[in-house]
């Protein structure tokens with residue numbers, strides 16, 4: 001009987017809970033990542049400074065690096081600094097941007113990276129993808145997956161409500177991303193990875209119907225686990241495919257055309273609802289709509305701070321953001337006028 005299975009890479013440790021940062025030094029030692037605490041700690045603005053000070057007593061040999069811009073240039077500069085000294089690992093503490101800079105820099109410096117998440121804004125916590133700016137343009141870069149992931153719920157609870165909510169939209173968008181992947185399988189013969197789909201869908205379903213919310217610890221644990229699982233889905237697939245379809249093409253287009261519109265996950269949730277409606281999947285659209293409304297996430301262009309025309313412009317531009325990705329948007333290949341009509345129909349259907 002065949003016993004062949006494949007290996008799926010995961011972090012050595014995942015620790016989600018209140019006060020998890022306090023357990024960081026023992027975790028590094030127990031997992032043989034760094035027994036003496038000789039690590040580079042990368043912090044961002046905001047909570048970063050206070051956290052670095054707090055860690056000083058337990059990680060005496062750590063040296064602290066501050067980052068701010070979230071650009072490829074900054075991450076490259078950081079990797080140079082990392083190489084000037086001897087470290088066992090890089091510990092990134094912060095929200096998405098800080099973690100992404102730390103991930104990218106650690107990869108260039110050839111060091112393992114530990115992610116300590118202080119917010120739940122998107123699924124980059126445990127993913128092998130870093131989203132960074134290069135010459136004013138956001139891009140996704142393949143990196144090593146973190147060797148350990150720590151989510152400190154005390155810090156998450158004190159993060160901005162908008163950031164906590166945002167992660168819900170990102171994880172729910174897995175559902176339309178999976179549909180887009182299946183479409184590419186039917187239309188283009190693209191290979192779909194069933195294990196990655198399983199992870200991505202289970203992550204979304206763990207959050208979709210929950211009636212508690214971002215003020216409840218149990219919900220935050222479920223959301224953190226769902227975001228970590230989305231990261232594992234991407235690592236398994238070897239690309240962001242299971243968590244990023246036409247929905248993410250639209251959000252990248254909005255980020256490019258109208259920078260600073262909304263959080264990543266807020267855009268992902270609304271774009272996922274739009275794509276599901278565009279696909280004519282009334283059941284999924286209804287479920288996503290209910291979920292977004294329950295958590296007061298934006299759904300309509302004006303709730304994102306965009307006019308209908310601006311949203312339509314982004315939908316039309318979207319396929320250019322991921323030239324190699326086939327989704328419903330490439331499949332329909334709508335002209336500008338058709339896109340505007342579809343956006344109008346979408347707003348009419350969900351403006352209630």
Ligand SMILES: [Zn+2]
Nearest residue numbers: 122123170268
């Ligand atoms: Zn995302």
